[in-house]
Amino acid sequence: MSGRSVVRVVLSNSAGVPLYHQIKEQVGTAILTGELAEGSVLPSVRALARDLRISVITTTRAYTELAAEGFIATVPGKGAYVLPLDSELVREQLLRQVEDGLQTALDAAHRAGLRRADVIGILDGLLEAESQDANR
Known part of the structure; x- marks a missing residue:
């Protein structure tokens, strides 16, 4: 696995889009564009929640959906990382x-x-x- 990656996520309360969906879309786009390369380690759910000043539940849902769509994998005790793109x-x-x-x-x-x-x-x-x- 590569080193930790910086993920730029900008949330908007006025966007009319749930926060978890905004995170999922922005991280997914960063993966699709190559900004986040295969093997990049994402911030932990707790670290991302702290940085964005949101609930851990929100970041967990975003990561769960990214994993379900095949963008990332989460490994207990090791964190989340970007999978090779199919x-x-x-x-x-x-x-x-x-x-x-x-x-x-x-x-x-x-x-x-x-x-x-x-x-x-x-x-x-x-x-x-x-x-x-x-x-x-």
Whole structure:
């Protein structure tokens, strides 16, 4: 196992999202992006709860859900560490992020009164711009 990792978790009471879910999402994203590498040791449940000034029950729930989704493993007496990412798990998580982003875009498009062709035109324009940036 690697050394202890610094996990940056920022909680918001006004987000309308449960604190455990905010922790789970932020740690999961850090793992998916490689910010937290395989084998990284996470703060203990108690240490994270103390640092965030929240209940141990909240951090335990976040870690339990991360373990259930295959992101981390907890070893009694040794703590929690990042598991190797299963490529299918990574693909599913990234696909979910794409779907969420596209749904948000579609909701905005509907509010703006855009038609299907308008939305496809915008997406094509963004993809073309990205392609040109990659070729520079």
